[in-house]
Amino acid sequence: MDKKKSTLSWLMEWAKPYKTNYIYSVVFAIAGVFCGIAPYYGITKIIIGLLNNNRELNYYYFWIGICAALWVLRYLFHGISTSLSHRSTFAVIAEVRKRLAAKLVKLPMGYLMDTPSGTVKNIIVEKVDSIETTLAHVLPEMTANLLGPVCIIIYLFAVDWRMALISLITVPIGLFCYMFMMKDYEVKFKHYVDSNKHLNATAVEYINGIEVIKAFNQSAASYKKFTDAAKEASGSAINWMRGTLPYFSAAMSVFPAVLVGVLPLGSYFYMKGSLTAETFVLIIILSLGIMTPLITVMSYSDDLGKITTVVNDITSILTEDDLIRPEMPVKLNSYDIELKNLSFAYKDKTVLHNVNLLLQEDSVTAFVGPSGGGKSTIAKLIASLWEVPEGTVFIGKTDIRNIPLEQLNTMIAYVSQDNYLFNDTVRNNIRMGNMAATDKEVEEAAKQSGCHEFIMKLENGYETVAGGAGGHLSGGERQRIAIARAMLKNAPVIILDEATAYTDPENEAVIQSAVAKLVQGKTLLVIAHRLSTITDSDKIVVVNQGTIEAQGKHEQLLDSCRLYRDMWNAHMEAKDSEGECQLSNIQSKTEYSGKRLE
Ligand SMILES: Nc1ncnc2c1ncn2[C@@H]1O[C@H](COP(=O)(O)OP(=O)(O)OP(=O)(O)O)[C@@H](O)[C@H]1O
Numbered sequence: 001m002d003k004k005k006s007t008l009s010w011l012m013e014w015a016k017p018y019k020t021n022y023i024y025s026v027v028f029a030i031a032g033v034f035c036g037i038a039p040y041y042g043i044t045k046i047i048i049g050l051l052n053n054n055r056e057l058n059y060y061y062f063w064i065g066i067c068a069a070l071w072v073l074r075y076l077f078h079g080i081s082t083s084l085s086h087r088s089t090f091a092v093i094a095e096v097r098k099r100l101a102a103k104l105v106k107l108p109m110g111y112l113m114d115t116p117s118g119t120v121k122n123i124i125v126e127k128v129d130s131i132e133t134t135l136a137h138v139l140p141e142m143t144a145n146l147l148g149p150v151c152i153i154i155y156l157f158a159v160d161w162r163m164a165l166i167s168l169i170t171v172p173i174g175l176f177c178y179m180f181m182m183k184d185y186e187v188k189f190k191h192y193v194d195s196n197k198h199l200n201a202t203a204v205e206y207i208n209g210i211e212v213i214k215a216f217n218q219s220a221a222s223y224k225k226f227t228d229a230a231k232e233a234s235g236s237a238i239n240w241m242r243g244t245l246p247y248f249s250a251a252m253s254v255f256p257a258v259l260v261g262v263l264p265l266g267s268y269f270y271m272k273g274s275l276t277a278e279t280f281v282l283i284i285i286l287s288l289g290i291m292t293p294l295i296t297v298m299s300y301s302d303d304l305g306k307i308t309t310v311v312n313d314i315t316s317i318l319t320e321d322d323l324i325r326p327e328m329p330v331k332l333n334s335y336d337i338e339l340k341n342l343s344f345a346y347k348d349k350t351v352l353h354n355v356n357l358l359l360q361e362d363s364v365t366a367f368v369g370p371s372g373g374g375k376s377t378i379a380k381l382i383a384s385l386w387e388v389p390e391g392t393v394f395i396g397k398t399d400i401r402n403i404p405l406e407q408l409n410t411m412i413a414y415v416s417q418d419n420y421l422f423n424d425t426v427r428n429n430i431r432m433g434n435m436a437a438t439d440k441e442v443e444e445a446a447k448q449s450g451c452h453e454f455i456m457k458l459e460n461g462y463e464t465v466a467g468g469a470g471g472h473l474s475g476g477e478r479q480r481i482a483i484a485r486a487m488l489k490n491a492p493v494i495i496l497d498e499a500t501a502y503t504d505p506e507n508e509a510v511i512q513s514a515v516a517k518l519v520q521g522k523t524l525l526v527i528a529h530r531l532s533t534i535t536d537s538d539k540i541v542v543v544n545q546g547t548i549e550a551q552g553k554h555e556q557l558l559d560s561c562r563l564y565r566d567m568w569n570a571h572m573e574a575k576d577s578e579g580e581c582q583l584s585n586i587q588s589k590t591e592y593s594g595k596r597l598e
Helices: 007-051 057-106 109-114 117-129 131-159 161-167 170-182 185-208 210-215 219-254 259-272 277-289 291-318 375-382 405-411 426-431 439-448 452-457 475-489 505-518 554-560 562-577 583-590
Strands: 337-346 349-359 363-368 390-395 412-415 493-497 523-527 539-544 547-552
Touching (some): 007 057, 007 291, 057 117, 057 291, 117 291, 131 161, 131 277, 131 291, 161 259, 161 277, 170 219, 170 291, 185 210, 185 219, 219 291, 259 277, 277 291, 337 375, 349 375, 349 547, 363 375, 375 390, 375 523, 405 412, 412 475, 426 439, 539 562, 547 562, 554 562
Parallel strands (some): 493 523
Antiparallel strands (some): 337 390, 539 547
16 A cells, blocks of 8 residues: 555545545535625625615615525525535545554554554544544635635726725735744644553553452552643643644634725725725725635644644554455465474564474363463464464465465354454354354353353343353353354364463363364464363463473373473473362363273
8 A cells, every 4th residue: 555645645545435525515615705795795786785875775675685685595505515525524534443443453463463452442433533634614704705705806906906805804814823833833732642542542451450450459550641641632722722723713714804904995096086985895894805715724724734644544554564365365284283484582582483384283281381382372373363473374275374364264263262252242253253153153152162061150141141241250261262263163273372361170071072173184283371271182282481392292291302202201390289180070071082981
């Protein structure tokens, strides 16, 4: 996407589908402005009639009628114009928000992790909302309100060029004030916008982290961070207003004050006999008529100063580089996953070094290893949550960069420790795995992942609303719902990244036996800290410090890999000390391999 496009080009691109509506809106706005100015001509005619001692009542009725009709038409046309521009603008706003939401899904996780969610929300909600003024008001009203006075001034030139020039006397002064107002406007407004984004991010952080803040008695520090952000936001608003308001007020008062020149100089010409009373009255009244449109134009100049910052914010997301993927689905020979010379860094920190590995279809591969070794990073690269910068991930011998994102998302079910549950019913949260699933299928998946029982105990069973991020459920319950969701998806590649970390051993056994039934013919990758749960995997891979330290079956690794042996011993000791050394019992329930379980 073109990152150098101007603000105007962006606005035109967004408004293009509604071009006709906008054109009609401008036309009606112009008609409205003319109907607003024209009565001044009628009033001039009435005054001139009075000055000439015209005694024909019909003459006055006629002009009064014309003025009244025009006044009504003015509001009618303005209403039609505003309704057309608003209808189109709200459609544009919805479309821009849709594009932003669609874009977020295509962006690498890195972008989303580096950008606070409050900032993203601020752009999608508030910033997008603020293009409303420009498209719905500034475009039709500013055009019309500029065109009206310009036409009158041309008419005045035709009537008396000296008076027309005099009526323009305030324009350079007004422009001068305007120039001062616009000096540094964008910088100050940007500061105001940035500090508001920061305030949004801090507010979201404060709300999301309230549990930790309370638990660690950090309310004073966190509250201070939030109040500092609020203070900065209000300071930047004051700074922005202070820098612009005096000039804005001066421009607002000077610009439309056309009578300042018209009255004294007109009187002088009249006294000298070079200006008739009729022309003088006509010029005075028409000069008054152009004031209202000029004030309207001035009031929108402020919005023009803001729009570049607003559009830049919106397009900063829209022009961010996507995960580049083709559109057309590709045919894959198998669901074998192969990593070749895979390296990866989070910013400057390299966490994977030249990883080579094969995860075969119809088999269970388990990643084990010390914390921070890189297990989840490999899983995320396979799931394309991050772009592969160096080396290659193949699925069925096809580079994942050549597989459309949608196809990839359909064939991989990724369940992590922190699975997000939407603020929707438990049933719909599970159904996200397969939107076409029937209620019965949803419940079947819930039974297999060990959540049916606790769901039935919830206030409204499957219709209970899970709450934002599943806040009404325990960590283990949330994980089991996420597993049910993945089961329903029935994807050929399943990645369980510590998916049962919060689950108690009993439920873990239920889940694992259910998953075991599903893995036939699939590629299953399990990341686990509880080694006893993966001893029967087809392949166990020891990941340490971003490299593959060893791989093989449990018994082989016990013999050949010291790190694995140490981890196993530590795990056994921990189990012993917890008094839950019914290993054989748990193992028999927790084997992932479907072949053994059946
Ligand atoms: N988003 C991120 N930004 C920066 N560094 C990260 C990010 N995610 C992970 N890391 C770092 O990358 C390294 C590997 O992390 P990763 O989560 O892959 O390890 P892991 O083996 O899965 O660890 P664990 O078993 O604790 O989940 C760690 O040093 C971690 O701090």
